[in-house]
Amino acid sequence: MRDVVEIGMGKTAQRGYHLDDIAIVPSRRTRDVDDVSTEWRVDAYPFRIPCVAHPSDATMSPASAVELGKLGGLGVLNAEGLWTRYEDPTKILEELAALGEEADATKRLQEVYAEPIRPELIAERVATMREGGVTVAVRVSPQHTLTLAPVVLDAGVDLLVIQGTLVSAEHVSSTDEPLNLKEFIADLDLPVIVGGCTDYKTALHLMRTGAAGVIVGVGADEWSTTDTVLGIRVPMATAIADAAAARRDYLDETGGRYVHLIADGGISTSGDIAKAIGCGADAVMLGEPLSLAEGAPAGGAWWHSAASHPKLPRGGFCIAGEPDGTLEEILYGPATRPDGQSNLFGGLRRAMAKCGYSDVKEFQKVSLVLDR
Numbered sequence: 001m002r003d004v005v006e007i008g009m010g011k012t013a014q015r016g017y018h019l020d021d022i023a024i025v026p027s028r029r030t031r032d033v034d035d036v037s038t039e040w041r042v043d044a045y046p047f048r049i050p051c052v053a054h055p056s057d058a059t060m061s062p063a064s065a066v067e068l069g070k071l072g073g074l075g076v077l078n079a080e081g082l083w084t085r086y087e088d089p090t091k092i093l094e095e096l097a098a099l100g101e102e103a104d105a106t107k108r109l110q111e112v113y114a115e116p117i118r119p120e121l122i123a124e125r126v127a128t129m130r131e132g133g134v135t136v137a138v139r140v141s142p143q144h145t146l147t148l149a150p151v152v153l154d155a156g157v158d159l160l161v162i163q164g165t166l167v168s169a170e171h172v173s174s175t176d177e178p179l180n181l182k183e184f185i186a187d188l189d190l191p192v193i194v195g196g197c198t199d200y201k202t203a204l205h206l207m208r209t210g211a212a213g214v215i216v217g218v219g220a221d222e223w224s225t226t227d228t229v230l231g232i233r234v235p236m237a238t239a240i241a242d243a244a245a246a247r248r249d250y251l252d253e254t255g256g257r258y259v260h261l262i263a264d265g266g267i268s269t270s271g272d273i274a275k276a277i278g279c280g281a282d283a284v285m286l287g288e289p290l291s292l293a294e295g296a297p298a299g300g301a302w303w304h305s306a307a308s309h310p311k312l313p314r315g316g317f318c319i320a321g322e323p324d325g326t327l328e329e330i331l332y333g334p335a336t337r338p339d340g341q342s343n344l345f346g347g348l349r350r351a352m353a354k355c356g357y358s359d360v361k362e363f364q365k366v367s368l369v370l371d372r
Contacts, residue, residue, distance in 0.1 A: 016235035016238035016239075017235050017237040017238050017370065018236060018237055019235075019237050019266055019267070019272050019275045019276060019279075021235070021237060021370060021371070022278075022368045022370060022371065023275070023368065023369050023371045024274060024275060024278050024351060024355060024366055024367075024368060025355075025367035026355045026356070027355050027366070027367070028356070030353065030354055030356050031356050032353065033349050033350055033353040035353070036357070036359070038050060038345055038348055038352075038359075039359070040260070040283055040360050042159065042193070042212055043191040045158060045159065045191075047072055047073060047135075048071075048072025049071075049331065049345040050277065050281075050282060050283035050284060050345075050348075050360055051072070051073035051074065051283065051284065051331065051344075052073065052074045052076060052137075052262050052283050052284070052285045052286070053065065053068055053074065053075045053286060053287075053290060054076070054264065054290075054304070055077060055161065055163065056081075056302070056304060056305050057081040057082045057083065057093065057297060057298065057305075058287075058291050058301055058303050059287060059290040059291050059293075059296055060075055060076060060077055060078065060081075060297070061077075061083060062077060062083060062125045062128040062132075063128075063132075063297075064290075064295075064327070065077050065129055065132075065134070065136075065137075066128075066129055066133075066134050067327055068290075068327065069133075069135055070132070071327060071328055071332070072331075074135060074283075075129075076137045076138065076139050076161050077125060077139065078138075078305055079122055079138045079139060079148050079151075079152055080117060080139075080144060080148070080305075081305070082112065083121065084122045085112075085115040085117055085118065087121070094299065095108075096109070096112075096298055096317075097298050097299035097319075099301070099317070105303075106307065106313050106317060109303060109307055109308040109317065110308055110309075110313065112308075113308040113310070122138075122151050122152060123155040126155035126156060126157055135158045135159065136158045136159070137159040137160070137161055137193075138157050138160065139161040139163050139305075140152060140160070140162055140163075141162075141163065141164050142163075142167050142179055145162055145179050146184075149184075153188070157190070158190060158191075159190065159192070159193060159212075160188070160190060160191075160192045160193070161192075161193045162181070162192060162194045162195075163193075163194070163196065163305075165196065165218050165219070165226060165232075165314065167195055167196060167197065181206070181209040181211070182208070182210060185209050185211060191212035191213070192210075192211050192212060193211065193212060193213035193214070193215060193262065194209065194214060195213075195214050195215020195216065195262070195264065196215045196216065196217050196218050196264055196265075197214060197243065198216070198217065198232075199234065199242055203242065203243035203247070204246035207246065207247065207250045207259045208250070212259065212260065213259060213260040213262055214259055214261055214262070215262045215264050216240050216261050216263050216264065217234075217236055217239055217240075217266070217285075218232060218233075218234075218264070218265055219265050219287065219304055219305075219306070220233060220236075220266055221267075221287065223288065223303070223304065223307075223315055223317075224265070224304055224314065224316075225313075225314050226306075226314045229312060230314065236263060236265050236267070236279075237276075237368075239265075240261065240263050240276060240279035240280050240281050243261050243280065244279065244280025244364070260282040260283065261280060261281045261283075262282065262283045262284065262285050263276040263277075263281035263283070263284045263285065264284070264285035265285075267284050267285075267286065267289075268289050268341065269339065269340030269344070269347070270340045270347020270348055270350075270351070271340050271351070272284075272340075273345070273347070273348050274348050277348070277363050277364060278363060278368055279368070281364075282360060282361075288302045288318075289330065289341060290330065292321060292325075292341065293323065293324070293326060293327040293329075293330045294327070295323075295327070296323075302317075302318050302319075303315055303317045303318070324341060324342050330343075331344055331345050332345060335347075351363075
């Protein structure tokens with residue numbers, strides 16, 4: 001049982017742990033790094049590395065999604081982003097990259113995202129990604145799924161990602177017809193990834209919808225303001241471990257149906273990736289780290305997909321810094337700095353090898369220790 005702390009008379013809180021609060025404990029065995037595999041798959045779609053891109057226009061254009069796919073990861077394009085609102089958003093992206101952090105960037109983000117979504121552009125962007133020969137994944141928000149999903153599906157995607165800050169299997173509304181995830185997913189013949197979620201019960205309920213994958217976390221990094229705006233923050237190590245416990249129970253419940261967990265939040269280094277998988281994740285969702293790649297769509301600027309919300313933005317705008325190498329170097333190295341922000345999956349392979357594990361599934365069994 002997790003520690004429960006009394007925070008006042010009649011009110012308790014469960015203790016949670018961030019990825020920074022834990023560390024990996026090596027086993028009695030080590031392994032040659034060349035004998036380690038970081039491969040994973042969703043349904044029939046294999047990937048060389050457990051990397052899923054956060055669907056931010058700062059890092060994901062049709063071209064960069066294809067590039068990531070060819071490098072072994074999964075690029076996710078936002079069906080509600082700039083690429084589906086403008087014929088050519090490159091000038092807007094260049095303008096945003098030149099704003100600087102002292103500018104009123106949030107207001108400008110809200111202005112450029114006020115342009116209506118054009119369904120024909122969704123089809124064009126999907127066609128471009130498909131021509132790239134990679135697995136095609138597109139994100140829609142829960143509130144726009146019933147409207148946009150038919151367009152996305154008709155365009156011919158391989159994976160559908162339904163992602164919001166928080167997604168539940170039981171949305172209650174007295175004004176609108178809520179999205180019934182279980183019925184919606186049951187009618188589809190392609191894998192669906194849903195999230196985010198932060199606790200055992202929600203993760204279990206999302207698994208019961210038939211989702212192929214569940215996103216764990218609210219994408220919280222140092223530029224996320226979900227905590228300050230909504231008061232919501234669940235430490236990632238705890239959130240992943242709780243979702244992994246839900247998966248174990250779901251496996252027993254269904255007789256072996258496996259749901260993939262994708263950790264989204266507080267992951268910026270190869271050590272963070274290793275610890276997230278050690279807590280039970282199958283893959284990680286990366287945002288800001290990919291903005292450091294040469295040729296990133298927004299030229300080194302970074303913002304969450306929720307940063308442009310017209311009424312309640314939940315993310316700051318930042319210039320992540322000078323490029324730290326090509327996208328391939330960010331993922332596979334060689335690294336030229338010792339901070340763990342490049343050669344991300346080379347670092348993961350090395351951690352797995354140092355602990356004696358041969359693949360991602362095995363590495364989920366690694367021992368952990370609290371070090372704070």
